[in-house]
Amino acid sequence: MLELDGISAGYGRAQVLRELSLTVETGEILCLLGRNGAGKTTTMLATMGLLPLTAGAVRLDGREISRLPAHMVPRAGLGYVPQGRRLFADLTVAQNLEIGLRARRSGPETLEEVLTLFPRLRDRYQQRAQTLSGGEQQMLATARALCLRPKALLLDEPTEGLQPSMIEAIRRVIVQMRETGVAVLMVEQRVDAVLSVADRVTFIENGQARESLSAEALRRDHALVERYVGV
Amino acid sequence: MEIGPYFLLATLEGAVTAAVLALTAVGLSLVFGVMRVVNIAHGEFFMLGAVIAWWVAQAVGGHPALGFAAALVIAPLIVGGLAAAADMTILKRLDYDPERTIVATIGLLYVIQQVTLMTYGPEARPVEAPFGTRLAIPWIEHAEGGWRLYWPWGLSTTSYKLAVMAAAAAVLLGVWALMARTRIGLVMRATQMDRGMALAFGIPVERVYALVFGLGAGLAALAAVLIVPIRQAHYLMGADPLLLSFIVVIIGGLGSLPGTVVAAVLIGLSDGIISVFFSPTLAKIIATLLVALVLVFRPQGLFGTRAA
C-alpha cells in the first residue's frame, strides 16, 4: 500500500503541493486527474524523493520512505515511469534495462518476464534508446521500471502521443501488474482511457487532492470530470 | 641543418606536451561532462601531483626508478582522495550549482596554491627520470651520388619521453574502457545523461560525483607525475595546464572524451611546433584564437553534440 500523508512540496520558494493526501491499495489502480499545472507530476517527483517534502510523509507498506535519501526510495520498491519518458538516451535498450535491474538486484528471470511483456524490445535490444520510435520508447520506460519488481508503480501520462494499438499494449501490462498485487498510481489526461483501467480516481486541483471516487461512480456521473478537467 | 630535422624535433616535443595535455584535459572534461562542474582548481590538482611526486621521490630515495614508481601510484591516489573530499565537503553543499561551484573552485585554487607555497616553498625542484637514454635520430639528405643517412647534431629524444607518450596512450585507453565497458562506467554515463532518473533508479549520485571528481583530479596528478622529470615541480605550474585544458575541452566539445583527445593532440603538437619555430607566446595566441573561432562557428566543439 502506498500512502501519501499530507505532503507539501514545491520548487524553491514556490509551493505547489499543499498537504496532499491519497492512498493506493495493493492490487489497485488509482488515477490522478487534473488540469495542466495542477501538480500531478510534482506529486510523482515528491513521492520519489526527487523533491524535498516540506511537510507530511510517504509510506510504502507502512515504511516511511520519505525519510530515505532519494536513491534509496526506488530500492524500497517504487518504480517510476516519468512524463516524457526520460530514458538514458545514449544507452542501449539492454543498458537501460540493466540499470533498472541493478536498482533492486533483480535477476535474469525478471528480465525474461519483462521482455515477454514487451517482445518488441527484444528485437531492438542493442539499439540506442534515442533511436527508438515514440511507442518503443514508452515501452522501454515502462519496462525499465518493471525491472525493479516494484511494489508500487508510478506512471505519469504513459499513453501521451501514442497510437491506439500501443496504448492498448501499455494498458494490458498495467492491468497485469494490478493482478500481481502492485499498487499503481497513474496520471492520465484522457478520461475514456482512465475509465477503462482505473479502480478509483482522485481529482487534483491547485496541489490539493479534492474528490476521490470509484471509476464506477464516475462512469455514471460525468459532471465531476467537467468540473475538474473541463475547459 | 635544414628545416626537416628541426620540424621532427619540434613535433616530438609537441607530442610530449600533447600526451600530458590529453590526460589533464580528459580529467577536466570528465568532471564537466558528468557533474556539469567547471573546475577552476584543476590546474592545482596537476601541480599537487608534481609536488607530491617530488616529496615521494625524496622520501623513497635509492634508485630514481623506485621513487618515481612510488610517486606514480601515490600522488594520483592522494590528489584523487583530496579532490573527492573537497567534493563531499564543498561542492555537495552548494548543490552543484554551476555558478557557485566556479567561485568555490577558484577559492580552492588559491588555498591549494598558498598551502603549497607555505609548505613546499617557492623553489622549482626536479624529480629524476627513472630512465632516460638519449636516442639520436637519423635524417636523410641529398648529397652528391644520391641519398644518404646522417645524424644531425641535436636531433634526439630520450627513451623517457617516448615512454611518457606510451603511458598516456595506455591510460587514455584505460579511461575509455572504464567508461564504455564497465558497470561503474555505465552508472557514470547514466548519471551524466539524467541525474534525476539516475536517482530514481537507485544510483547513489553523490558517491558517483565524488568518484568522478577524484578520478578527474587523479588524471591531472598522473599527468604531472609523468612530466615532472622533464619540467620541474613548482607551486605556480598549474596555470598553463589549466588554460590549455580549457582550450582543448572547448575545441574538442564539452564532455566529449574522443573530442578532447583529438583536440589535445592538435593543440599539443601545434604548441610544440610553433614554440620551436616562432615563440611560445605566439603558440598561445593562436590556440586562443582557435577557441574564439570554434566558439563562433561551432559552439558545441568539433566533436560535441548540440544540446537538445
Ligand SMILES: Nc1ncnc2c1ncn2[C@@H]1O[C@H](COP(=O)(O)OP(=O)(O)OP(=O)(O)O)[C@@H](O)[C@H]1O
Ligand atoms: N522545475 C520547476 N520549477 C518551478 N516551477 C515548476 C517546475 N516544474 C513545475 N513547476 C510548476 O509547478 C506547477 C505544477 O506542475 P506539474 O508539472 O506538477 O503539473 P502537472 O499537473 O503535471 O501538469 P501537466 O498536465 O501539464 O503535466 C506548475 O504551476 C508549474 O509551473
Ligand SMILES: [Mg+2]
Ligand atoms: Mg505533468
